[in-house]
Amino acid sequence: MLYAGLTANVFAKNVPVVIQTPSGSIKGQHNTNAGVNEFRGIQYATADRFEPPVPVSNWAGILAATKFGSNCPQAARFNLTEESLEENCLYLNVTTPDNAKPDDKLPVLVWIHGGGFVGGGSNLYRLDRIAREANVVVVSLNYRTGLFGFMPHPAIDVGINGNLGLEDQRAALRWVQKNIASFGGDPDNVTLAGESAGTGLICLHLASPEAVRGAFHKAILISGACLQQIPTLEQALADPIWEAVSHNPKDSNRKFRCPVPGDKDYSDQASLACLKNQSVSDLLQAQTYEAGNRLLSFVPVTGNKTVPRSFHEAVGSGNIMKVPMIMGSATHELRLYIAYDVLGDNGTKTEYPVTIDNVNQYYLPAFYGTDAAIHQKILQRYFGDATNPMNLNGATLGSMLSSYNPYVGINNCLHLQTANTLNGVAGMPPIYQFEFSDPNALVLGVGLAPGKDPGFELGAVHSSILNYLFPNFSNTMAINAPDLPPASDELASQMIAYISRFMRGDEDFSGFPAQWNAYDGxxxxxxxxxxxxxxxxxxxxxxxxxxxxPDSTAGHQCAFWNSMYPN
Known part of the structure; x- marks a missing residue:
């Protein structure tokens, strides 16, 4: 009978497991198939609309943590991602190796999801592979995005205005410090990791050491360059997207109108009260319309208590978190963005085939500014002739944008420049730089909806790396992307092994396919x-x-790009 009971447990996929934390008892599940313990949907804070997060109180009894919580409010995008209308969304998830015990002091990885500052969520990610293969505790979390998390308004407390999503993340990091030892994690060895917008947010934590010191001790920055300029609070309020959200007469579908300056009934407080009273779906409809007409419409800001300075200022003054870092990107990041435009899966639902006319009238102005002389030099450099370019297609255009562009901080030269600049800060610990370049990386069913083939080679594009860290990542709650091909799956395990060694603070990579030397640019x-x-x-x-x-065509031709955009 004892043998039969043990056998039943071994082959059961999920077996309840209860732990005691300082916040209260939590019941998760032991996933025997994956070899991990999973605790999902733990609420770390609550927040009223446009208000700061409030930590949850300790609870009595046993908290059931077996299902993901809802993602924060967002619209569906790219014919792929899913809508959420739930504002009660500040949840986190914890996955541990199945043999983890309290006070084991395992390294902790805290994952900040991407999503262009307007979407994404923690329930898109399986955490089991990293937890099992790296033997670490992994945490993922939700935070408010879009106008709910990153829309400055003159009636919001100036100290946090425009940065509520960042405040959510800090509340989650405080929860981790309080409770993670009970899961077997080491609160003194926390690595903050993220991708795309998640990396952009980590950059702002790094630039705010007085607010986050002690909350994390290492960082992994994937597909985001910290030197990308973002607005100050003052600049954002001077170009107020909240007014367009409140009332845009060009949007014929607008279902509400809140007062804006010039209206006889306007006041800052009346405006915010009106926005607080609108439905989530109506606000998301307004957000989607405005986001379709502005690039990166809803982003965090600098110049307040949450983020007192820009990353540029932090590096220049040395007032920055000095922690070991991994930084890197994919070789062909922005081929994905070209695919969205070719397919019409963009904010305006407009198809932009890669023709010389569209390149001149749409792509070059969007990514390189309006200087026609610079456009001519770029086309001449990459395609041999500005008027009759050779080998111009979605793949070649996307690769060019991925090497450098000044408007989207997802490009290789700016990533390298960020690391080069950080190495100039006195006392900066080692930085490990990488480039993800699997030509067979899965994109359909990961970054693009299944069957949405743009008709050109994709390869290692933006977000394709996620499937190597989080199995079957599909940008949906189904988590049903295809399995990696065998060679790619082996690469995934190798990448996780490098990350594991980094998280443990070991600079010796002997026995690995290559020694990972600290970046010395x-x-x-x-x-x-x-x-x-x-x-x-x-x-x-x-x-x-x-x-x-600047004449060199090696690598990403960063010297050429620096000559075009020296600042």
């Missing part, structure tokens, strides 16, 4: 040979920057 000598290439059967160090002369 600098402002004066930017062409470092110490970028680790992650490609199946070809993990090696290389120079991603290229040559130092």
């Amino acid at each position: 600098s402002q004066a000598s930017p062409a470092s040979e110490n970028v680790l290439l992650f490609r199946p059967n070809e993990i090696k160090l290389f120079n991603a920057y290229g040559g130092l002369s």
Whole structure:
């Protein structure tokens, strides 16, 4: 009978497991198939609309933590992601190796999801692979996005105005500090990791050491360059998207109208009270309309208590979190964005085939500004002839944008420049730079909806790396992307092994496919040979920057781009 009971437990997928934390008892599940313990949908805070998060009180009894909580309010995008209308959304999830015990002091990874600052959520990610293979505790969390998390308004408390999503993350990090030891994690060894907008938010935590010191001790920045400029609170209020959200006469579908300056019934407080009274769905409809007409419409700001300074200022003054970092990006990040435009899966639902007319009238102005002379130089450089470009298609255009563009901080040269600049800060610990470059990375069913083939080669595009860390990541709650091909799956395990070694503070990568040397690029000598290439059967160090002369066509041609955009 004892043997039969043990056998039943071994083959059961989920077996209840209860732990005691300082906040209260939590019941999760032991996932025997995955070899982990999973605790899902733990509420760490509550928040009224446009108000700061309030930590949850300790609870009596046993909290059931077996299902993901709802993602924060967001519209469906790209014919792929899913809508959420739930404002009670400040949940986190914890996954541990199945043999983890309280006070084991395992390294802790806290994952900040991406989503363009307007979407995403923690219930899109399976945490079991990293927890099991790296033998670490993994936490994922929700935070408010879009106008609910990143829309400055003159009636919101100036100290947090425009940065409520960041305040949510800090509330979650405080919860981790309080409770993670009960899951077997080490509160003194927390790695904050994120991708895309998640990385952009980590950059702002790094620039605010007085607010986050002690909350994390290492950082992993994927597909986001910290040197990308974002507005100050003052600039954001001077160009107020909240007014357009409140009333835009060009939006024929607007279902509400809140007072804006110039209206006889306007006051800051009346405006905010009106916005608080609108339905989530109506606000999201307004947000979607405005986001379709502005690039990165809803973003965090600097210049308040949450983020006192820009990343540029933090680096220049040395007033920055000095923690070891992994930084990197995918080789062809923005081919994904070209695919959205070619397919019409963009904010305006407009198809933009890659023709020379569309390149001149749409793509180049959107990504490189309005200087026609610069456009001519770029086309001449990459396609041989500005008027009759050779080999111009979605793949080649996307690769060019991925090397550098000044308006979207997802590009390789700006990532390298960020690391070069950080290396100039006195006392900065090691930075490990990488480039993800699997030509067979899955995109359909991951970054693009299944069957949405744009008709050109995709490869290692934006967000395709996520499936290597979080199995079957599909940008949906179904978590049903195809399994990785065998060579890619092996690469995923190798990447996780490197991350595990980094989280443990070990700089010795002997026995690995390649020694990962600390990145030694600098402002004066930017062409470092110490970028680790992650490609199946070809993990090696290389120079991603290229040559130092603007004439060099090596690497990502960063010297050329620096000559075009020296600031």
